[in-house]
Amino acid sequence: MNRLRFVFSTALLVIAVQAHASETYDDAQMAVMAGSCANCHGTDGKMAGAVPPLAGRSQAAMEAQLLSFKHDENTQATVMNRIAKGFSDEELSALAAHYAAINPN
Amino acid sequence: MSTKTSKQAVSLSRRRALQTLSAAAALPVLGGFAPSVLSATQSIGRVVVVGGGFGGATAAKYLKIANPAIDVTLVEPALRFYTCPFSNLFLGGLRTFDSISHGYDELRDRYGVVVLHAMASEVDSEHHRVTLNDGTVLDYDRLILSPGIDIRWDGIEGYDEEAAEEVPHAWKAGAQTELLKSQIESMDDGGVFMLTAPANPFRCPPGPYERVSMVAHYLKQHKPRSKVIILDAKDSFSKQGLFQEGWQAVYGDMIEWVSLSNDGKVIRVDAANREVETEFGEIHRPDVLNVVPPQKAGWIAVRAGVTDASGWVPVKPDTFESQLVKDIYVVGDATIAGPMPKSGFCASAQAKVAAAAIAASFEGRESPDPYWINTCYSLISPDYGISVAGVYRVQDGEIISVPDSGGVSPTGAPASVRAREAEYAVGWYRAICQDTWGSA
Numbered sequence: 001m002n003r004l005r006f007v008f009s010t011a012l013l014v015i016a017v018q019a020h021a022s023e024t025y026d027d028a029q030m031a032v033m034a035g036s037c038a039n040c041h042g043t044d045g046k047m048a049g050a051v052p053p054l055a056g057r058s059q060a061a062m063e064a065q066l067l068s069f070k071h072d073e074n075t076q077a078t079v080m081n082r083i084a085k086g087f088s089d090e091e092l093s094a095l096a097a098h099y100a101a102i103n104p105n
Numbered sequence: 106m107s108t109k110t111s112k113q114a115v116s117l118s119r120r121r122a123l124q125t126l127s128a129a130a131a132l133p134v135l136g137g138f139a140p141s142v143l144s145a146t147q148s149i150g151r152v153v154v155v156g157g158g159f160g161g162a163t164a165a166k167y168l169k170i171a172n173p174a175i176d177v178t179l180v181e182p183a184l185r186f187y188t189c190p191f192s193n194l195f196l197g198g199l200r201t202f203d204s205i206s207h208g209y210d211e212l213r214d215r216y217g218v219v220v221l222h223a224m225a226s227e228v229d230s231e232h233h234r235v236t237l238n239d240g241t242v243l244d245y246d247r248l249i250l251s252p253g254i255d256i257r258w259d260g261i262e263g264y265d266e267e268a269a270e271e272v273p274h275a276w277k278a279g280a281q282t283e284l285l286k287s288q289i290e291s292m293d294d295g296g297v298f299m300l301t302a303p304a305n306p307f308r309c310p311p312g313p314y315e316r317v318s319m320v321a322h323y324l325k326q327h328k329p330r331s332k333v334i335i336l337d338a339k340d341s342f343s344k345q346g347l348f349q350e351g352w353q354a355v356y357g358d359m360i361e362w363v364s365l366s367n368d369g370k371v372i373r374v375d376a377a378n379r380e381v382e383t384e385f386g387e388i389h390r391p392d393v394l395n396v397v398p399p400q401k402a403g404w405i406a407v408r409a410g411v412t413d414a415s416g417w418v419p420v421k422p423d424t425f426e427s428q429l430v431k432d433i434y435v436v437g438d439a440t441i442a443g444p445m446p447k448s449g450f451c452a453s454a455q456a457k458v459a460a461a462a463i464a465a466s467f468e469g470r471e472s473p474d475p476y477w478i479n480t481c482y483s484l485i486s487p488d489y490g491i492s493v494a495g496v497y498r499v500q501d502g503e504i505i506s507v508p509d510s511g512g513v514s515p516t517g518a519p520a521s522v523r524a525r526e527a528e529y530a531v532g533w534y535r536a537i538c539q540d541t542w543g544s545a
Contacts, residue, residue, distance in 0.1 A: 036454045039478070042540060086511065
């Protein structure tokens with residue numbers, strides 16, 4: 001019984017760890033790092049409108065887009081080029097993973 | 106915490122029901138951790154938040170998101186909060202007054218915040234206690250103040266509360282905003298609208314310049330022979346190059362800016378005669394006069410003992426806890442947080458950092474590293490938007506603007522870029538209001 005419980009808990013732990021978007025930053029840190037994004041993209045990046053939502057989008061596509069903003073390679077940029085320059089590549093990658101992991105519904 | 110009113114009792118039981126529900130919902134997934142999840146129904150700390158604007162409402166919500174076992178009580182006198190952002194669009198005829206007001210249903214019903222519509226009248230920091238004007242006494246483990254600004258009624262000779270009934274400031278959205286709008290609407294074609302802008306620091310650095318833009322938009326349509334004049338106590342202002350480029354492009358010579366060096370500083374207001382006097386003795390008698398006066402931190406911050414000689418609130422950069430009084434956190438326009446401006450966006454960003462720090466302290470963890478962004482859009486006309494952005498971190502114990510980040514929209518940009526930023530301005534307002542109050 002104890003063993004079964006151990007296996008069950010371990011399985012849950014694995015799921016819990018996989019749910020973490022970033023290996024470098026814990027959940028509380030990611031919540032703060034991503035906090036200001038909500039001011040234009042809505043809580044958890046779920047707001048659709050003129051400003052696009054972030055929740056549930058492809059991690060690779062978001063990371064590539066953030067890097068293109070940062071390096072002035074995105075000709076459509078208005079404000080995100082100025083904002084992306086304030087973050088390291090690692091932080092941008094973690095933010096992309098954070099929003100990709102959020103269920104948009 | 107006293108729970109005298111039946112309304113509050115209902116809110117409390119509803120919150121507990123919500124917590125129990127969420128704990129139950131979590132059970133199948135986190136079976137192994139059930140005991141710690143269930144303990145969420147027991148409070149791990151009490152936070153009182155004073156002020157239901159961008160800073161306070163956001164702090165209340167994000168405390169509950171961080172940990173639903175934190176008891177959060179929000180104290181805000183108004184049933185509906187009218188935002189300063191987009192109040193200029195109301196003046197310009199682009200928005201209804203209702204559309205810039207927001208309520209507290211989501212905080213109460215979805216997040217389990219106890220919302221008390223009363224005024225905080227006293228803070229006893231030694232005993233960790235807040236008294237409200239209806240006699241309610243609230244005990245706290247941590248207090249968050251988001252009091253916004255108060256007008257310095259001694260800042261300009263002749264400009265007191267009574268004068269503001271004739272000559273509005275409209276720098277707190279509400280009845281003052283409606284008064285100013287009615288005066289603009291009553292003005293004859295060919296009249297002069299004059300705004301007087303204060304020296305730094307003040308709430309919303311680009312605000313006066315967006316306001317004259319929106320007034321000019323209204324006048325251009327309805328009273329095209331009118332004139333708009335800004336008397337400024339400064340020689341430069343936020344997004345200056347962009348505003349001046351936009352004014353010329355959209356309004357020609359309708360808007361005139363008079364800098365400090367050109368005798369723009371107002372030293373006396375005569376409300377009865379709608380008259381202002383500048384430093385070097387020039388008298389102006391416009392048809393509509395809008396005085397944006399000098400400001401200071403909201404009154405309750407003074408009562409709590411968190412303000413310094415400047416009238417503003419020094420805070421610890423990492424957490425926004427007061428530098429002067431333990432366990433009191435202050436966010437928003439009341440704080441000294443330069444290089445962050447006094448904006449609704451920054452108030453929200455600061456509130457999230459403070460909420461995370463408080464949750465961490467209750468849980469015995471280190472506070473996460475702070476991150477803040479600011480983005481301020483201003484509308485020159487309905488399809489002409491400009492912006493300033495900043496990214497902020499703490500370095501060597503100071504808030505810094507991250508090098509090579511942030512800045513303003515490019516000058517000389519094509520109309521398509523201005524149109525896109527005007528759309529994003531509206532998108533920003535919907536998103537931040539959804540994030541703060543749940544109503545876009």
